[in-house]
Every structure is written in C-alpha cells, then in structure tokens.
Amino acid sequence: MNILVVGVGYVGTTTALLLAELGWKVTGFDTDKSKVSALARGTLPFYEPGLDQLLHAQLQKGNIRFISDPLQAIQHSQVIFICVGTPSQDDGSADLQYIRNAVTMIGSHMQEYKLLVMKSTVPVGTQKLVTKWIAEAQKSLLPFDVVSNPEFLREGNAVYDAFHPDRIVIGTNSSAAAQQVRMLYRDIDSPYLVTTPATAELIKYAANAFLATKISYMNELARLCDQIHVSITDVAAGIGYDARIGKSFLQAGIGYGGSCFPKDVNSLLHIATHHGSNLGLLQQVVHVNETQHQYFLEQIKEHLGSIDKKVIAVLGLAFKPGTDDLREAKSLKLISQLLKEGALIRVHDPVARLPDSSRQADVQQVKSVKDAIAGADAVIICTEWPEYAAEAWQHFVQEMRHAAVFDGRNLLDGTQMRAWGYHYYGIGNG
Numbered sequence: 001m002n003i004l005v006v007g008v009g010y011v012g013t014t015t016a017l018l019l020a021e022l023g024w025k026v027t028g029f030d031t032d033k034s035k036v037s038a039l040a041r042g043t044l045p046f047y048e049p050g051l052d053q054l055l056h057a058q059l060q061k062g063n064i065r066f067i068s069d070p071l072q073a074i075q076h077s078q079v080i081f082i083c084v085g086t087p088s089q090d091d092g093s094a095d096l097q098y099i100r101n102a103v104t105m106i107g108s109h110m111q112e113y114k115l116l117v118m119k120s121t122v123p124v125g126t127q128k129l130v131t132k133w134i135a136e137a138q139k140s141l142l143p144f145d146v147v148s149n150p151e152f153l154r155e156g157n158a159v160y161d162a163f164h165p166d167r168i169v170i171g172t173n174s175s176a177a178a179q180q181v182r183m184l185y186r187d188i189d190s191p192y193l194v195t196t197p198a199t200a201e202l203i204k205y206a207a208n209a210f211l212a213t214k215i216s217y218m219n220e221l222a223r224l225c226d227q228i229h230v231s232i233t234d235v236a237a238g239i240g241y242d243a244r245i246g247k248s249f250l251q252a253g254i255g256y257g258g259s260c261f262p263k264d265v266n267s268l269l270h271i272a273t274h275h276g277s278n279l280g281l282l283q284q285v286v287h288v289n290e291t292q293h294q295y296f297l298e299q300i301k302e303h304l305g306s307i308d309k310k311v312i313a314v315l316g317l318a319f320k321p322g323t324d325d326l327r328e329a330k331s332l333k334l335i336s337q338l339l340k341e342g343a344l345i346r347v348h349d350p351v352a353r354l355p356d357s358s359r360q361a362d363v364q365q366v367k368s369v370k371d372a373i374a375g376a377d378a379v380i381i382c383t384e385w386p387e388y389a390a391e392a393w394q395h396f397v398q399e400m401r402h403a404a405v406f407d408g409r410n411l412l413d414g415t416q417m418r419a420w421g422y423h424y425y426g427i428g429n430g
C-alpha cells in the first residue's frame with residue numbers, strides 16, 4: 001500500500017518513518033522545498049534523538065521518499081495522512097489554512113477512493129469541515145473517508161512514543177475506515193479506541209489540557225511551598241505514589257512551553273467560548289503558566305537586588321530537554337525580561353541556538369557551561385538537560401563572581417549545592 005504524508009514537520013516525519021518501518025511505501029510531501037530536499041538527503045531539519053538513524057535506514061531500503069510536487073503521489077496513494085501545522089491565531093483559535101490548502105489539493109486531484117487520516121491537532125468539528133472542503137474541491141463525485149487519528153508523541157521521545165503509544169484513537173463513523181486505519185498500525189501493540197470524529201478531536205485537546213493543568217497546579221502549589229518552607233519536590237513524590245494521581249507531570253518549574261500545550265489550551269478555551277461554555281479552571285492554568293517565570297524572576301531580584309550590569313549565565317534555551325525547539329520557550333521570555341533590566345547574558349544550550357531576533361550585544365551564546373559561568377553573578381537553569389546535573393558544580397563555585405544558582409527546573413540537589421557554598425534557589429524548594 002502507498003501512503004502519502006502531507007506535512008513533514010516533526011509529527012509528519014516521525015509518522016512517515018513509523019509507517020515505512022511498518023512496511024508501507026511512504027511518500028512525504030511538504031510545500032517547504034528546503035525541508036524536503038534536506039530529508040531526501042538524509043538530513044533532519046530539526047533535532048530529534050534516534051530519528052536520523054530511522055531516516056537513513058528507510059531511505060536506504062527505498063521505503064520512503066520526499067517530494068515537493070504531490071500530484072502524482074496523490075494519485076498513487078490509497079491513504080493520505082495530514083500532518084500540517086495548526087498555529088494559534090491572535091484570538092487563541094487554531095488556524096486551519098494549511099489543512100484547508102492540503103485537503104483542497106487532495107480533493108481536486110483524486111481520481112479514486114481515498115482514506116484521509118487527520119493527525120494534525122484540530123478543533124472539534126474539523127473532520128466535518130474537511131469532508132465538506134474535499135467534496136467542494138472534487139471535479140467529479142468520488143468516495144472518501146476522513147478519520148481523526150490524533151497524535152500523542154512528545155518531542156525528544158518521538159521515536160519511542162511512535163512505536164509504543166499508550167493508545168491509538170480512531171475517530172470515525174465508518175467501521176470499514178476504522179478497520180483500515182487499524183490495519184495500517186498492524187504491528188503496534190496498543191489499546192485501540194474507536195470513537196466519533198468529534199470525540200477523537202476532543203480527546204487530543206483534553207489530554208494536553210489535563211497535563212498542562214497538572215503542571216500549573218504544581219507550580220501554584222510551589223509558590224505556597226516557598227512561603228511555608230516545604231519542598232514541592234517532596235510533595236510531588238508523596239502524592240505521586242497514589243496511582244490515581246501518578247508520578248508524571250508533577251515537576252514544578254518555570255512553566256510549560258513548546259508548540260503544543262500553550263497553543264492547544266488556548267484553542268480549547270476558544271472552542272468552549274464559541275459554544276457558550278466557560279472553562280474557568282483552564283483559564284487559571286494559563287494564568288499560572290504565564291506568570292510563573294515572573295514569579296521566578298522576582299525570586300532572583302530579591303536576592304540580587306538590581307540586575308543592571310549583572311552577568312547572568314542562562315543554562316538551557318530549548319523548551320525542554322531532548323529538542324532544539326524554542327517555540328514558547330520560557331528561557332526566551334526570561335532573557336528578554338533580564339535584558340530590559342540591564343543584565344549581560346551568556347547563554348548555553350547543548351543543541352538549541354539563540355534565534356536571530358534575540359541576538360544583541362548584551363547576549364552571547366557560549367560553547368560550554370564553564371564559559372557561561374566564569375565570572376557570573378548568577379546562574380539560571382531554564383532547561384533540565386541531564387548534562388547540567390552532571391557538571392562539576394563543586395568546582396564552579398570559585399569561578400563565579402557571586403555564587404548564586406536559580407534553578408528553574410529543580411534539576412540540582414539544593415542541599416548539596418548549599419553545602420558547596422552556593423546561594424541556591426529551586427522553585428518551591430526555596
């Protein structure tokens with residue numbers, strides 16, 4: 001069976017490679033020609049551990065190809081995965097223009113039955129809209145199905161998550177289409193859940209919003225912990241043993257970022273408002289997240305006093321470890337605030353690069369943690385890269401002008417850091 005994947009960003013590329021590994025002949029298409037030619041050469045246009053090996057292996061086996069002219073591929077593919085972006089608009093709603101362009105192109109070029117599988121995260125009701133857009137674009141009436149099949153993989157863990165999903169959700173009213181999608185994942189051992197398309201669409205938003213809620217709950221509680229001298233890390237361990245709560249996503253820090261949580265929570269809020277519903281709890285989740293890095297900055301200022309002309313080492317740019325993705329990264333928000341207050345910044349990240357928009361005389365990206373720290377007045381940890389925990393912190397204490405560490409991800413052992421002579425602050429572990 002030939003499969004076309006439209007949109008080869010991080011979800012599309014991972015999906016295409018998973019399907020190729022499962023034995024299908026896959027074509028990846030994108031309007032971004034530089035992305036397509038990089039992938040065709042075996043170069044990933046983004047950082048994702050393990051994905052480049054899969055790419056090389058599948059290119060070599062001839063199971064995958066990448067193109068920027070999709071017309072032939074549409075005609076020769078029985079199944080088409082839609083993996084294009086759905087960025088946020090100013091009002092929080094998801095922008096469906098890339099979805100509409102993709103499905104209109106498919107509708108106008110199809111010459112026989114097609115199964116469309118929607119992986120992009122889309123508002124409830126999009127499957128219906130897509131069905132309408134395809135029908136409108138068709139030159140003659142041809143049968144097709146549109147199935148919602150949301151993606152749950154995490155950046156930095158994409159390969160593992162793709163091969164070991166917690167569940168596969170198939171949103172369709174057609175049992176034949178559900179069977180066909182299930183067959184595509186034939187070798188994946190996972191629970192399968194067949195729902196209506198709207199339910200599948202909501203499951204995706206509800207999952208991300210629930211995880212964001214866990215994080216904001218812990219972040220708000222962390223502020224209380226600072227007041228009453230209780231460790232949020234110990235509280236997280238204590239509640240996490242309860243299987244009903246679970247151990248994951250209880251890590252307090254400077255807030256969630258990335259291309260998914262902020263966008264999807266806002267989109268869900270927009271959907272609710274559109275339907276006359278009020279998701280007050282979720283509004284508070286956003287509020288806590290948007291103020292958490294400010295709260296962190298206040299702790300820094302309380303200790304350092306004025307930030308003007310202070311040398312600050314920022315460790316970690318990426319929105320989380322294991323990726324070079326800077327979308328909605330809290331590091332960038334903190335850096336811009338620190339620069340406004342007159343700080344001189346040295347940044348380090350093992351893979352992410354400072355974007356052009358943040359480059360200026362007062363901020364410099366350095367190659368090693370040691371270079372960032374030497375002579376600094378404070379260190380701020382924005383991303384919990386494991387290599388930062390493995391650094392020789394006992395030796396850095398002498399290298400700093402003022403040995404203060406503000407740990408925005410509670411990565412380091414505060415008791416040990418204090419014993420080595422640092423002023424150490426970890427969120428909710430004050």
Ligand code: UGA
Pocket residue numbers: 121151152153154155156208211215248249250251252253254255256257258259260261319320
């Ligand atoms: C998230 C979901 O976890 C995936 O299931 C989903 O498929 C994906 O969005 C998506 O919709 O495409 P991702 O954005 O890659 O995945 O990253 P996460 O690991 O979920 O982390 C998101 C943010 O939450 C990061 O900034 C991270 O630092 C923060 N976080 C996470 C915390 O602050 N505390 C935690 O305990 C966990």
